[in-house]
Amino acid sequence: MRVSKMLRLLGLALLLVGRQVPAWAEDEFERAPILYSQSTPENPISQLQDRLDRGEVAMEPVADLGYLPALLRALEVPVESQMLVFSKTSLQIQRISPRTPRALYFNDDVYIGFCQSGEVLEISAADPKLGTVFYTLDQERAEKPKFTRQVDNCLLCHSSSRTEAVPGHLVRSLFVDPGGQPIYSGGSRIVDHKTPLEDRWGGWYVTGRHGAQKHLGNLVIQGKEVPRQVENAQGQNLLQLDDRIRTQAYLSPHSDIVALMVLEHQALVHNRLTKANFVTRQALDYDAMMNRTLGNPEGKRLDSTNRRIQSAGDELVEALLLVGEAKLTAPIRGTSEFARVFAAGGTKDGQGRSLRDLDLERRLFKYPCSYLIMSKSFDGLPGEMKEYVWRRLWKILKGEDRSEKFAHLSDQDRQNILEILRATQPDLPAEWKP
Ligand code: HEC
Numbered sequence: 001m002r003v004s005k006m007l008r009l010l011g012l013a014l015l016l017v018g019r020q021v022p023a024w025a026e027d028e029f030e031r032a033p034i035l036y037s038q039s040t041p042e043n044p045i046s047q048l049q050d051r052l053d054r055g056e057v058a059m060e061p062v063a064d065l066g067y068l069p070a071l072l073r074a075l076e077v078p079v080e081s082q083m084l085v086f087s088k089t090s091l092q093i094q095r096i097s098p099r100t101p102r103a104l105y106f107n108d109d110v111y112i113g114f115c116q117s118g119e120v121l122e123i124s125a126a127d128p129k130l131g132t133v134f135y136t137l138d139q140e141r142a143e144k145p146k147f148t149r150q151v152d153n154c155l156l157c158h159s160s161s162r163t164e165a166v167p168g169h170l171v172r173s174l175f176v177d178p179g180g181q182p183i184y185s186g187g188s189r190i191v192d193h194k195t196p197l198e199d200r201w202g203g204w205y206v207t208g209r210h211g212a213q214k215h216l217g218n219l220v221i222q223g224k225e226v227p228r229q230v231e232n233a234q235g236q237n238l239l240q241l242d243d244r245i246r247t248q249a250y251l252s253p254h255s256d257i258v259a260l261m262v263l264e265h266q267a268l269v270h271n272r273l274t275k276a277n278f279v280t281r282q283a284l285d286y287d288a289m290m291n292r293t294l295g296n297p298e299g300k301r302l303d304s305t306n307r308r309i310q311s312a313g314d315e316l317v318e319a320l321l322l323v324g325e326a327k328l329t330a331p332i333r334g335t336s337e338f339a340r341v342f343a344a345g346g347t348k349d350g351q352g353r354s355l356r357d358l359d360l361e362r363r364l365f366k367y368p369c370s371y372l373i374m375s376k377s378f379d380g381l382p383g384e385m386k387e388y389v390w391r392r393l394w395k396i397l398k399g400e401d402r403s404e405k406f407a408h409l410s411d412q413d414r415q416n417i418l419e420i421l422r423a424t425q426p427d428l429p430a431e432w433k434p
Pocket residue numbers: 013016017085087089090091102104111112113122123124134135136150153154155156157158168169170171172267
């Protein structure tokens with residue numbers, strides 16, 4: 001992208017978060033051993049760039065949508081995952097409003113943002129070494145499309161306490177006015193699978209059925225103040241958006257409720273994976289340095305290192321097993337085919353079960369253990385972290401750990417998850433083998 005354009009976008013972003021000093025200059029992940037900005041990424045976007053450069057794939061822009069359809073196809077991101085967000089909370093704020101929402105799409109390892117008449121597509125990719133890596137793709141036709149890695153201006157918002165202090169994903173819920181401007185006096189929150197439905201989806205369109213459970217989606221606040229009792233009857237169980245937006249301007253008319261719920265789970269797990277990865281490498285690096293300084297034998301583990309691995313590992317295990325997940329009180333049904341497409345991608349065991357099977361009656365998944373345990377990001381964790389996580393999971397699933405935290409997992413749940421993992425996870429530790 002041209003520098004002038006990027007500066008304009010960056011100026012807007014700075015204005016929006018009210019931050020003058022670039023905080024990323026201080027971040028620990030910019031120092032050894034992570035060297036976030038300096039390291040060469042290796043993820044679906046860098047791989048696609050290689051294939052484009054070698055002429056193995058081509059991407060052609062189309063009217064209005066630019067490179068979006070070609071990019072989704074090249075990365076195998078399902079159109080059914082489309083979600084629409086209308087709060088001016090991200091990069092291209094001048095393009096976003098309740099009449100012209102931003103569209104998001106995702107699969108297990110890439111997320112894509114599109115704005116009508118936007119200058120760029122915004123992309124984040126799960127990178128087994130660098131956690132989340134950000135890119136833009138210029139929407140103007142180019143001889144050879146080129147992804148630009150973005151190491152600073154995206155991190156303005158995508159690296160903070162809201163993303164576990166690592167470069168990561170964001171999902172927010174807040175109140176917006178008819179122009180899409182957030183009304184911060186009404187509060188705002190980060191959303192993941194723990195967030196009660198009644199607090200979710202402020203600033204988002206939501207299509208689907210959810211019975212009597214209430215949420216804040218599809219809601220625009222008239223006036224400057226958020227009323228104490230928010231009235232959103234019009235926003236519930238909405239099945240189409242035709243009277244609110246020009247749906248033809250998008251690849252699909254949906255902002256699917258199931259896609260939203262899966263995204264919120266996935267974003268949390270990805271952030272915890274990044275945190276677990278960085279913390280372990282940083283702690284082991286510190287260990288090695290201390291051992292050299294103190295003349296200790298190589299590989300001696302400091303107590304503080306064990307504690308750091310344990311703490312980041314426990315947080316990851318909790319996210320993987322959906323500890324604290326908000327309970328559903330009525331069935332959830334999306335409007336797009338997302339649920340079907342998502343579940344179809346699962347690796348099944350001998351009984352036809354997979355970690356992608358959705359429940360959507362009482363909870364999100366039938367077998368509450370994240371499918372991201374099968375991802376390259378999980379596989380790319382340092383050995384010390386993987387070992388810790390597998391050991392914890394083993395204790396919990398075998399029923400040796402019966403702490404309150406995991407009480408949402410019945411004996412049957414534990415058994416099911418154990419069996420599915422045994423049948424579908426290729427590299428389990430030895431004691432997992434039946
Ligand atoms: C001003 C803050 C801000 C900046 C700057 C920003 N984002 Fe975001 N981004 C958000 C928020 C908030 C969300 C959650 C959805 C929403 O509110 O639009 C988000 C969501 C996303 C998503 C969807 C996946 C996810 O993490 O939830 C992608 C992809 C994304 N941003 C890419 C980028 C890229 C690439 C850049 C830099 C070129 C960037 N963003 C810069 C605030 C920002």
